[in-house]
Amino acid sequence: MGSGGWGTALALVLLENGHDVTLWSYTEAECAVLKEQRENPMLKGVSLPEGLKLTSDSSCVKGCGVVVLATPSFAVRATARALAPLLEPGTVLVSVSKGIEKDTSLTLTEAIAQEVGERCPIVALSGPSHAEEVGRQIPTAVVSASKDRSAAELVQDLFMNERFRVYASDDVVGVELGAALKNVIALCAGVCDGMGYGDNTKAALMTRGLTEIARLGVAMGGRRETFAGLTGVGDLIVTCTSMHSRNRRCGILIGKGVPAQQAVQEIGAVVEGYYAAATARALAQKVGVEMPITEAAYQVLYCGKDPQSVIVELMTRERKHELEDSWV
Ligand SMILES: NC(=O)c1ccc[n+]([C@@H]2O[C@H](COP(=O)([O-])OP(=O)(O)OC[C@H]3O[C@@H](n4cnc5c(N)ncnc54)[C@H](O)[C@@H]3O)[C@@H](O)[C@H]2O)c1
Incomplete structure (x- = not known):
């Protein structure tokens, strides 16, 4: 169908x-x-x-x-x-x-x-x-x-x-959330590509993106291992690195300065990451988990914020431990 x-x-x-x-x-x-x-x-x-x-x-x-x-x-x-x-x-x-x-x-x-x-x-x-x-x-x-x-x-x-x-x-929840949320990260990967950023930025984005996807997924009842599987990291790799990904292509346009709404229209087919950014943000707020990259995507896609300033905000957040349970 x-x-x-x-x-x-x-x-x-x-x-x-x-x-x-x-x-x-x-x-x-x-x-x-x-x-x-x-x-x-x-x-x-x-x-x-x-x-x-x-x-x-x-x-x-x-x-x-x-x-x-x-x-x-x-x-x-x-x-x-x-x-x-x-x-x-x-x-x-x-x-x-x-x-x-x-x-x-x-x-x-x-x-x-x-x-x-x-x-x-x-x-x-x-x-x-x-x-x-x-x-x-x-x-x-x-x-x-x-x-x-x-x-x-x-x-x-x-x-x-x-x-x-x-x-x-x-693990139906884990599989479905991985699939839906990676589209947001793919859009962000495209934005970074469009802005001329390099492999370092994309690797950081994908890795920290997966961390926050798994954080929400586990809070929603998914299993952590699923996010290291085909529908988690697997799908993230494929969408963040390929020109077949319309989410990434849409992000590239935004990174080059095209307004978000116009970029979505230019792609001409459904850009799921655009919608998923809003729903993921709402879900994260509902269950009380932090998703800074998704929040940044929301600010760019729906509030007209400039990607450059959003990236500076992400980079200068308070310092963190990579593993949330370090030294506890
Ligand atoms: N394209 C891919 O590589 C791929 C891979 C895996 C998953 N998906 C997912 O599969 C879904 C469909 O993607 P696609 O690439 O085939 O999209 P598409 O834009 O190529 O096609 C979507 C189809 O749905 C139909 N459609 C549009 N509005 C409809 C409506 N209101 N009611 C019923 N049908 C409607 C369209 O006519 C079209 O035939 C998306 O959720 C996408 O994320 C796509």
Whole structure:
């Protein structure tokens, strides 16, 4: 459900694995382009085999054993709500979007659960995975996380092949928060690149960024080890260092002086880190954890603060111990 870059790349993995796959587009126009060109403009050079069914009719989920939700995070709840009456009990729902719900601060699987109730097991599939690279069949590893072990392992089996490796996990909160929050750090990495800063700055940003992501994640019930895994440091590496990352590209524009709103519009596709900066900040305040980099990102993105002065403020915060429990 969602024929953007990611929904399409994952549909191709499932098709390659011999499954009966239908790719649903949000609009008829989007579906018509796919039917006509047998290529997704978001995944140039990757052709869509005839075996991949294309539709914009959401009743396609009737009778499906597994439904993958691949819309932008802001549309996940509405999509789940629209599908709920069409789903058979036991249908496994797979959330592959990355974000935190804006108004509720819920993770996306939590929002889906509110819409479909207990009837359907829910899995988060996440990790360091650019659609462009999965579409080109480049080896990739991700995590299938669910409280329901058999659902996590079912999704693992459905997607796994010689170029797409899937690990299973029961730490759904840890997996989802790592995925959502790294987009904020990737945006900041782009800002630093746009300002002409170097590898030292980016290494510091990524490492301290991961520290604060894990701090919030653990406070929310995630396991610390998850943040050292594929959906934590793995996804952080991939998004902070690649030009495939629209969050990083958006940051680069901001670092070069483009106002934040305009930069988001110029990217032309959803920049999840922009929204995640506001939700992560709200969550951090709610649970009482310190997230100085996320706060700095918020100040630049929403309050029009100059990145240069924000970086000076970050660098001159009161001195700290690297490990919070040093000498206690
Ligand atoms: N692109 C990637 O490499 C990648 C990798 C992993 C995870 N993700 C996550 O997957 C999600 C989708 O990303 P994408 O890259 O495919 O985005 P995209 O912008 O390429 O496509 C999103 C799709 O959702 C549809 N859509 C837009 N508004 C909608 C609405 N209101 N209701 C239902 N559908 C709507 C669009 O028409 C489009 O088909 C994001 O949360 C992203 O963070 C992306």
